[in-house]
Amino acid sequence: MIVYQIGPFFAHGIRLAPGSPFVHTSVTTEAKEPFRYGRSLIVQYWPGRAVVLGRWEGRFDxxxxxxxxxxxxxxxxxxxxxxxxxxxxxxxxxxxxxxxxxxxxxxxxxxxxxxxxxxxxxxx
Known part of the structure; x- marks a missing residue:
């Protein structure tokens, strides 16, 4: 997955399960270094496809x-x-x-x- 970053902000695309809300919030967590986490807004632009817009809030140890x-x-x-x-x-x-x-x-x-x-x- 490609993640685009501008300072503390990030954006990336994801696939959603059928029936997912058109717009919702979530938490994004990195499973690789630097193990950041942040709040995200997920906007579905096509059935099953969405863009995630968020801001990094911190890092896990x-x-x-x-x-x-x-x-x-x-x-x-x-x-x-x-x-x-x-x-x-x-x-x-x-x-x-x-x-x-x-x-x-x-x-x-x-x-x-x-x-x-x-x-x-x-x-x-």
């Missing part, structure tokens, strides 16, 4: 935190004291959410592997 934020999780809610995934979450549900939010299959695999969601032996 590390990749794990950025990836968790990208799937709308919080480290203190998702991980226990030993850094393992909490039992109350189901791996399959998280994988579905990752798949829905990924831009392409490579992004999905990167997130799934980084969050160690491939093993169905336990629960999240």
């Amino acid at each position: 590390d990749e794990e935190t950025a990836l968790l934020a990208g799937v709308h999780g919080r480290p203190d809610e998702v991980l226990d004291e030993e850094g393992r995934l909490q039992e109350r979450f189901k791996r399959q549900k998280v994988r579905q959410r990752v798949a829905a939010g990924a831009h392409d299959l490579d992004d999905e695999w990167q997130l799934v592997n980084a969050l160690d969601l491939m093993d169905d032996g336990g629960s999240l």
